[in-house]
Amino acid sequence: MRAVERNESVIWRRRAPKAELVRFAGWFALATLTVFCFQVMTRDTVWSFLLDAHIQAADLGSRMFPPNWGYIDKLWWPLWETLNIATLGTFLAILFGVPVAFLAARNTTPSTTFVRPVAMFFIVASRSINSIIWALVLVSIIGPGALAGIIAIALRSIGFIGKLLYEAIEEIDTAQVEAIRATGASRAQVLVYGIWPQVRPAFAGISVFRWDINIRESTVLGLVGGGGIGLQLQASLNVLAWPQVTLIFLVILLTVVISEWVSAKVRHAYI
Amino acid sequence: MSSHGTTLRLRALSKRYRTGDLALDRVDLDVPAGQVMALIGPSGAGKSTLIRCVNRLVEPTSGSIVLGSTDITGLTPRGLRRARQRMGMIFQEYALVERLTVMENVLSGQLGSVGFWRSYFRRFPEATVRQAFAMLERVGLSDHIDKRADALSGGQRQRVGIARALVQNPEILLVDEPTASLDPKTSRQIMRLVCELCAEHGLAAVINIHDVQLAQLFVQRIVGLRAGRVVFDGPPGELNADVLTEIYGEEDWTASLGGKQAASSAQAALEVEEERLAGLT
Numbered sequence: 050m051r052a053v054e055r056n057e058s059v060i061w062r063r064r065a066p067k068a069e070l071v072r073f074a075g076w077f078a079l080a081t082l083t084v085f086c087f088q089v090m091t092r093d094t095v096w097s098f099l100l101d102a103h104i105q106a107a108d109l110g111s112r113m114f115p116p117n118w119g120y121i122d123k124l125w126w127p128l129w130e131t132l133n134i135a136t137l138g139t140f141l142a143i144l145f146g147v148p149v150a151f152l153a154a155r156n157t158t159p160s161t162t163f164v165r166p167v168a169m170f171f172i173v174a175s176r177s178i179n180s181i182i183w184a185l186v187l188v189s190i191i192g193p194g195a196l197a198g199i200i201a202i203a204l205r206s207i208g209f210i211g212k213l214l215y216e217a218i219e220e221i222d223t224a225q226v227e228a229i230r231a232t233g234a235s236r237a238q239v240l241v242y243g244i245w246p247q248v249r250p251a252f253a254g255i256s257v258f259r260w261d262i263n264i265r266e267s268t269v270l271g272l273v274g275g276g277g278i279g280l281q282l283q284a285s286l287n288v289l290a291w292p293q294v295t296l297i298f299l300v301i302l303l304t305v306v307i308s309e310w311v312s313a314k315v316r317h318a319y320i
Numbered sequence: 321m322s323s324h325g326t327t328l329r330l331r332a333l334s335k336r337y338r339t340g341d342l343a344l345d346r347v348d349l350d351v352p353a354g355q356v357m358a359l360i361g362p363s364g365a366g367k368s369t370l371i372r373c374v375n376r377l378v379e380p381t382s383g384s385i386v387l388g389s390t391d392i393t394g395l396t397p398r399g400l401r402r403a404r405q406r407m408g409m410i411f412q413e414y415a416l417v418e419r420l421t422v423m424e425n426v427l428s429g430q431l432g433s434v435g436f437w438r439s440y441f442r443r444f445p446e447a448t449v450r451q452a453f454a455m456l457e458r459v460g461l462s463d464h465i466d467k468r469a470d471a472l473s474g475g476q477r478q479r480v481g482i483a484r485a486l487v488q489n490p491e492i493l494l495v496d497e498p499t500a501s502l503d504p505k506t507s508r509q510i511m512r513l514v515c516e517l518c519a520e521h522g523l524a525a526v527i528n529i530h531d532v533q534l535a536q537l538f539v540q541r542i543v544g545l546r547a548g549r550v551v552f553d554g555p556p557g558e559l560n561a562d563v564l565t566e567i568y569g570e571e572d573w574t575a576s577l578g579g580k581q582a583a584s585s586a587q588a589a590l591e592v593e594e595e596r597l598a599g600l601t
Binding site: 225233238250 | 429
């Protein structure tokens with residue numbers, strides 16, 4: 050009952066009065082909850098510590114600057130290792146993630162009752178665990194080093210690539226697939242001619258996007274022994290060598306900016 | 321191929337969709353070799369379903385489909401693929417693989433007779449490639465061979481679709497609303513091209529079409545479908561207001577009947593259209 054007649058003229062409201070009241074109650078409850086949560090959150094905060102936070106920050110800042118530029122000589126190799134961990138990990142993830150995506154997509158899976166749930170389980174399992182946790186587990190299994198990092202990156206990325214790619218596969222135009230089927234093509238040929246050309250741009254976008262994320266993630270894997278620049282970061286933090294930490298931050302920042310630029314270029318080229 | 325004998329024979333063909341809709345109700349139909357036949361009828365009459373049952377993109381519920389001497393309904397997957405090679409299909413929205421080139425789209429018509437790795441690396445047999453070039457020249461697309469399909473206009477795309485179907489060397493063409501997305505002039509050109517190619521290669525064709533006038537101009541036989549049943553089957557000249565009412569329901573049909581008068585007024589309309597286009601350029 051949206052339109053209301055009053056004094057012989059028709060008044061239109063977006064919602065009926067009752068719905069309006071319910072909505073108001075909802076927003077009010079949300080605001081109350083927010084206030085309550087803030088109180089719980091700050092119960093143990095010692096406000097006097099917060100008062101001189103800006104002094105502490107300035108103090109840390111002064112110890113971090115200027116960056117220790119000479120330290121760069123010790124960073125080239127770990128940086129190279131970090132890039133390799135990210136790239137090889139991404140390749141490995143593509144190798145396994147693409148088949149998993151085709152097994153999970155409703156329109157390409159051989160069986161929706163058996164194969165699809167299994168593929169979905171792999172995707173969810175892979176996605177639910179962060180790379181750094183995977184690295185922790187792997188370091189204790191296969192020992193510290195770049196290999197553990199590569200596999201950790203791959204295990205986390207399989208789910209990411211699998212999920213985004215299978216969603217892209219499910220959204221393809223079925224008419225093009227039908228046309229290829231109608232020529233008498235085999236299932237494998239339908240995949241290559243009818244489906245793959247349609248998902249290739251999505252595949253390129255997803256892969257470089259994940260590579261881009263993996264570069265950022267591989268910078269911290271060293272903290273748990275997964276190899277790469279994170280090892281230097283941890284060593285510098287342990288001895289409170291703040292100017293070295295600053296330089297590592299700058300190097301990571303620059304690497305991420307460059308990888309971001311590369312992935313934007315690749316995505317643009319494939320549309 | 322001889323012009324005698326029957327290319328396609330449908331017997332008591334029925335299709336009931338899982339939703340319960342009966343799309344085809346015991347259809348009997350014979351298409352002789354070399355005959356171009358138009359299938360008309362309102363939306364939802366089962367025209368598309370009929371065509372798709374023939375190459376089993378849609379699985380028929382009961383009845384039989386015989387192509388030449390092959391019973392299509394009882395085939396193994398491998399046998400079905402071989403049978404599909406013998407039927408070229410042309411689609412309403414062209415159904416080209418948009419991101420492949422014109423040449424790749426045309427060559428895809430031969431996928432059924434080329435192994436997986438050869439097709440993956442685009443190493444098609446020389447004879448097939450030569451045929452594809454010839455076909456592209458025949459449909460007037462020699463200048464667009466390496467363009468991506470999505471860079472073409474509607475009429476050009478449909479020509480690629482036609483070339484893809486003909487590269488299969490089929491015995492019959494299954495044509496689903498070939499002109500529904502095209503302007504009146506291009507529609508005529510496409511219909512003319514399809515019918516000419518059928519004549520050149522001695523092909524039979526089943527053409528689903530909404531435009532009754534266009535069908536009358538080009539085909540030898542018209543079959544009217546209503547609610548999954550054949551309600552008219554005869555030469556274009558026998559189509560009259562009563563028959564159209566039988567197929568589509570009550571309406572004033574005088575303007576859309578292909579008598580001499582109607583045909584000439586359609587011609588006049590086309591000329592006006594051409595003048596308008598000329599004025600625009």
